[in-house]
Amino acid sequence: MKKLIIMAIVLTLLTFLLPVMAVWGMSGEDRESDVDVIPENAVEAAGTVTIDSDEDSTSSTNTAKDIDSPLTGKADREIYVSVEIDGRVETMTLQYYLLGVVSAEMPASYPTEALKAQAVAARTYTYSRMLAALAGKNVHDSADVCTNPGHCKAYIDWEQQTDVWEEIGRTDYIDKIADAVMSTDGEVMLYDSKPIVAVFHAASGDYTENAKDIWGSDVPYLVSVESPNGADYKKTITISAEEFQEMIYNEYPDALLTGEPSEWFGEIVRTQAGGVESIIVGGVEVTGKEMREIFDLPSTNFDAIPKKNTIVFNTKGYGHCVGMSQYGARALALKGKNYRDILHWYYTDVDIRKLT
Ligand SMILES: [Zn+2]
Numbered sequence: 001m002k003k004l005i006i007m008a009i010v011l012t013l014l015t016f017l018l019p020v021m022a023v024w025g026m027s028g029e030d031r032e033s034d035v036d037v038i039p040e041n042a043v044e045a046a047g048t049v050t051i052d053s054d055e056d057s058t059s060s061t062n063t064a065k066d067i068d069s070p071l072t073g074k075a076d077r078e079i080y081v082s083v084e085i086d087g088r089v090e091t092m093t094l095q096y097y098l099l100g101v102v103s104a105e106m107p108a109s110y111p112t113e114a115l116k117a118q119a120v121a122a123r124t125y126t127y128s129r130m131l132a133a134l135a136g137k138n139v140h141d142s143a144d145v146c147t148n149p150g151h152c153k154a155y156i157d158w159e160q161q162t163d164v165w166e167e168i169g170r171t172d173y174i175d176k177i178a179d180a181v182m183s184t185d186g187e188v189m190l191y192d193s194k195p196i197v198a199v200f201h202a203a204s205g206d207y208t209e210n211a212k213d214i215w216g217s218d219v220p221y222l223v224s225v226e227s228p229n230g231a232d233y234k235k236t237i238t239i240s241a242e243e244f245q246e247m248i249y250n251e252y253p254d255a256l257l258t259g260e261p262s263e264w265f266g267e268i269v270r271t272q273a274g275g276v277e278s279i280i281v282g283g284v285e286v287t288g289k290e291m292r293e294i295f296d297l298p299s300t301n302f303d304a305i306p307k308k309n310t311i312v313f314n315t316k317g318y319g320h321c322v323g324m325s326q327y328g329a330r331a332l333a334l335k336g337k338n339y340r341d342i343l344h345w346y347y348t349d350v351d352i353r354k355l356t
Contacts, residue, residue, distance in 0.1 A: 077095040102180055113333040187352060191351070200323045203227075254283075
C-alpha cells in the first residue's frame, strides 16, 4: 500500500514536471528562459534604495547596513514575498521562493558558481518587483511576482522539487541549489542605487544583445558583451518553401513571394550583437522578433538561407539574449570564474551588495 502511494505521488509529480523537462531537453541545456519584460517600464517601476554616496562601492561585495530600504538588514528567510501561482496568491519567504526559482530557471547540473549567479540575479529581480510594489507601482494586482517565465521568473515548489530529486537519488542537486541561494543570502546587484532588472536567457550567440536593440530602451547595465562558448549553441531549422510562404502571408498579406526562394529575401539589418533587427521578405520589412515568433526560432540571431524548395534557418543562441546568458555563466564557471565575476561579466558596472 505504501509503495502504491509513493508511486502515485511520483507519477503525479512526473506529470507536473514533464512540460518542464520537455523544454529542458535531455541535456538540460535547452531551457528557454525568456523574460520578456519591457525594461523601460520595469526600470522605471524598480524601487530605489539609498546608498551613502561617499562609500567606496567598487569592491565586489560590500556589507551595507546603511542602505535605507524596507528590505535591507533582513535575511532572505525574514522577507515575505507574495507570488501569484495559477491565479491564486501564496505568501512565502524570499528564501523558499528563490529555491524554487533557481530550480526552475537553471539546470541543477550546472556548476555551483553559475547557480549562485542565478540566485543573485533572481533575488535582485525580486527585490526590484517588491520595491516597486512598496512604492505603489505594482506590476501585478495583488502579488509581487508571478510564476509566468515570460513575465517574471519560472518557479517550482521547492518541497515538490526536493521530493523528486530524492526519488531519483539526486540529493546532490538539492545541496547545490540550497548552497547557491543560502551562501548568497541578501546579495543583490545595484545600479544607480536601484536593484537592477536582472534579465537573463538560456544562451547567447557570440555576443549578448543591447537592451536597446531588443526592447528599444537604453539600459546602461544591459549592453552587449562577448559571451563565452556562444558559438556552441546552434540550431538548424528547415521548413518547406510552401509553408514559409503561407506563414509569411498569414502575417503579411502584402508580401510578394513569387519565383524562386532565392529571390524572396532582401536587405538584412543586424544589431551590434549580430541578431536580426529587420529583414526584407517578399518586399516587406519584417523585424527579427517577428521572424522569431512566426517561425518559432530559438533567437533573433539567424541566417535565412533559401534553397530550391526549402528555407534553412541557421540560428545561434536561445532566448532574447539580453543580460546574463545561462550557458555562458556555465562556461565561465567551468573556466574557474566565481559568481561575482560572472555577474560583473554580464551586467555592466553593477555593484554587488550584501544587504543583510
Ligand atoms: Zn509577473
